[in-house]
Amino acid sequence: MITPRIAIDAMGGDEGVRVTVAGVALARHRHEQLRFTLFGDETQIRAALKNHPNLSKAAEIVHTDQVVTATDKPSQAIRQSRGSSMGLAIQAVKDGSAGAAVSAGNTGALMAMAKLALRTLPGIDRPALAAFLPTLGENDVVMLDLGANTECDARNLVQFAIMGAAYARIVLDLETPRVRLLNIGTEDLKGTDEIRDAAASLRGTTNLPLRFDGFIEGDKIGSGDADVIVSEGFAGNIALKTAEGTARFVTDVLRRAFTSSIRSKAGFLLSKPALHLLKVHLDPNNHNGAVFLGLNGVVVKSHGGADEKGIANAVHVAARLIEEDLSGRIGEDLARVGPIVSEELIAK
Template structure:
């Protein structure tokens, strides 16, 4: 059974057409059900496809004369949405010509275009960017938001938790993922008013949702594997993500320097090479590539700009799995099971509390 075709922004990313086409070809070799709509410079795409006959047989090309640059402001990119490869890939999802879109281009522009074209789902105020992080546990960690929303209220955080849990159930297979809010401590009294209000609402809704909410977690515990979904605002999430990525590079560089420091160290490297290769594989961002914009009326996946062909293939595989497992429908069902009145903003809670106090 074939899946709806996936629109790929073939011009996005640091290396553009070559890597995006190679990644799609690798994904196609792994899963012959995949079909593609490659969007971008038609001649360049045809040249790249010449080396991949298996992909060419499952691909259509949509010519796009323009490309969104990496430093382009979202407002500028929006004005050119109808002529850029990124904009036309998203528009293909809106028109039903593709089931999902993948791009390695400008994140801000991709978010702006996707939100304007596809709109947010009923019951979702803001979409969130979610990604998978490696852990010491059996499963990767879903973390959101990672930069789409710098400021969030309690209502947003609760919606993010619902969406993140639905995503986690698909990628991990867990029936009830463990969900926590990122905070500066695990005590109930820690954190902002928004965090405390979100925690209270999630506790109240816990029984209605296919997840297990268990309070707060701290940034130094993200890699332990004792939580499946971590929810935060985009400002804190982006900082935490880059700190994790920086720590991983630090460890890798430190090991490389240590093993090259002496002859004895080089011999030690040869002995321990299987373990270091396993560590390298675990920390390689290409093996966890594919961040998802959750909460839209359609699936849009962001590949890392510097991803290799393997990374692009993994992003495509994530996209296909979300299509196959009906991510959008799952989120809608979870929102319906909770009910709009259960998800409240902290300002509404504060107003109600003030009214009760005045009445008393």
């Protein structure tokens, strides 16, 4: 059996090489069978590895001093893709030397480079960015698209639903994920033509391992009433940023409230266990690891500001998708629903 290997863009992210390497080392304690190739400045990587002997024996270093910065446009990144740490990590997936790539770098550049190098799976028109959001239910919710495609037709939305459900079955261990379309209302007549047409197609599909439960509004994203929420990237990105901003708002308000007086500080000490649970639930590092679904290969996007725990979670997601053959599952599901996706929606 071939030992799975993950390509790491060691230069991506806001926290630098030290945190990235520490996160990968933390992930290896959970996945001791994994091997890694770290792309980036060799001097910095070797200095960081000195603190992680468990990772050192399972990692190779490929040196490059070219880095895709946070301000680089996708077109700039593509021009330097062959030599950058991000581009080399994606290339490792393309040539088969790695089963997945993980980067905390520029999202737009990563998307453009990955799509150009890996192409989309047969039957997929556009890849979608999927990530987990916390909920009040037993599981997080998979949401897509979160910004890769600002305009989508009904065919794209149906494909996103199929990919999101396959992803949820792997990572959330769900046999039949509940899928909903993000809309401005739950009534059948609400929303754009594209959303309504996608809903009609999903309702007519009975041979897929998913359950389509209709529409969901933005205020119910965290309710736990869905396992997969599908949207075009414009609304999806706004929903994601709103959720992240609301989480920061709530924690900041609580912090101010509990430091406003001596009585409040006493209340804080009594409430500390509950507040710790709230912090854990809202911490983006516990939900880190967005995936570009629909590519002919696995590429995981870590949040740029992730700490070592967040990086470890992103690597864990990549490892699960390699082990469970995400691309193969998506391909199987597309084959089941092919006539509906390719014929009915094209005719509209």
